[in-house]
Amino acid sequence: MAFKNEGDQKAYWKENLSLLFKLLIVWFVVSFGAGIIFVEILNQIQFFGFKLGFWFAQQGSIYVFVALIFIYMKKMNAIDKKYGVEEE
């Protein structure tokens, strides 16, 4: 048993799921939200030479995706440490 007790194991999994949930909301909002569902509304806004919705669809969402994975990596490693289940 890697965890100190069963409560810890449950709490670890809960923290993990809540982190996943938050990050996946951002994932959905920048791509399906800004890039598709709300694209026409955002296109009213000029962002440098781009219409904002178009920019999210062809550029912005990709930058956010990269950032999301690195944030996940950092936070998840911290959660592993907190519960003492990181790798040696």
Next chain:
Amino acid sequence: MSVQVLTFIIVGASFLLYMGIAIWARAGTTNDFYIAGGGVHPILNGMATAADWMSAASFISMAGLVSFMGYDGAVYLMGWTGGYVLLALLLAPYLRKFGKFTVPDFIGDRYYSQTARTVAVVCAIFICFTYVIGQMRGVGVVFSRFLEIELWLGVVIGMGVVFFYTVLGGMKGITYTQVAQFCVMIFAYIVPAVFISIMLTGHVLPQTGFGATLADGSGMFLLEKLDMLSTDLGFNAYTSNTKSYLDIFCITFALMVGTAGLPHVIVRFFTVPKVSDARKSAGWALAFIAILYTTAPALASFARVNMIETINGPDATGMSYAEAPSWIKNWEKTNLISHDDKNGDGKMFYSGDERNEMTIDRDIMVLANPEIANLPAWVIALVAAGGVAAALSTSAGLLLVISTSVSHDLLKRNLMPHISDKNELLSARVAAGVAILIAGYFGINPPDFVAAIVAFAFGLAASSFFPVIIMGIFSKRMNDKGAISGMITGILFTAIYIIYFKFVSPEMNKPDNWLFGISPEGIGTIGMVINFVVAFVVFKFTDEAPQEIQDLVESIRFPKGAGEATGH
């Protein structure tokens, strides 16, 4: 020096490099062959994953597609990158902790069922074959255009190189050659994009040049000009949609989920030493992929402006065909571009209405771009080497999955459980060799349906692997019956829909006839939902997974104690 001689030198040098790496990284055991001994540095693995993922389609075709589709092209840009978020957050770390060689291994063990394993093996082999045929074709096109040799000879040379380093080095050889191929590919993609960006907008970075004003003194934004040109010529405005938003949503979703479910991508995360490395590796992989994927839409818009202006001339009345630039003549030989002087004025004209006289294949945009922009010969040669690198790196990764599926999942885990490590390695090599021959044959004699079945590969991955793996990790009680019935209904629904519209009645393939207006490309999204729903309904009426399986699932949910991946 001529373009042809330079291409020989640059492509030849890159081949020598790949072969040198293959000899240095020979595989000695099945462990080396399947997962590179499990000792690949996460950043290098990220590069290898990026090269594995970015195929001839990403390198050669994607910018061309976006160039012709405008805003709608975002389905590929978001679809083929957003899947990595799902992969990194929901799949890679857990599958790495599970610690086996292949995706069917996970499905077979998690659902304690040979049936599940067999369904998974068949899907994996089918998905990989559809993909690899396209890659071989890509190598052939590049060779025949730039080296002016026959297409079949180009395919044979490509087959030879891949054969050499896949069969010799397995995953270990492939991983390190892919690192080199990534560098060649990304350099070859960025250089012309930077040149063209500077020429058109004065910006070094294509990503910012894309949203900048034109350098021609008009003070107009590039995209504004492109919208204007497009509507003047009878096309849809470049930054607006032609597909319905629901369809765009579904295609993007199917591509994302499909990407996360592709076996040749998932298997890359078995090669790193630790679970935390799998997370890191996914991040780096997407960062490396993003370099190309954020450049592509910029390149697409530059290419569009350049192409329209060269064909229609500065006054937009058409350029004389007799004085056509050499790239048009060069590509006419490959039949990928043609001119039909309908009004007999001796001029070329490109438009979206009845005035149009040009037929232009989307695939030439990236390859012809340096010529359209009058870049130096070495840049053109470099693009050829990059295209070949992209096709070879992806083929190698796919062939490895095919050979592993045969030698490990089919022979070792199904038919011949007592096979020795040495014989398993031998059969993996033989399977890789046979797979290359089959792929090569179809590369030279492509069936008409190559393009159509790419939708298949993603649709199947989305409707089979992704939901089953997710449930295997996040629902520890999910049982074999639920998973198998979910997988089978998901695949059947998706396959029947695609087969009906692509093969049985292609004339019916119109938005009016589609289910809720969702195209065959996007139907994998619905297939995935069906898979989840059926699995949970069946699960409700059957016994939950046995205790030892639930313990197994608990144990893959945290990193501690992850050993090296093994086959036993």
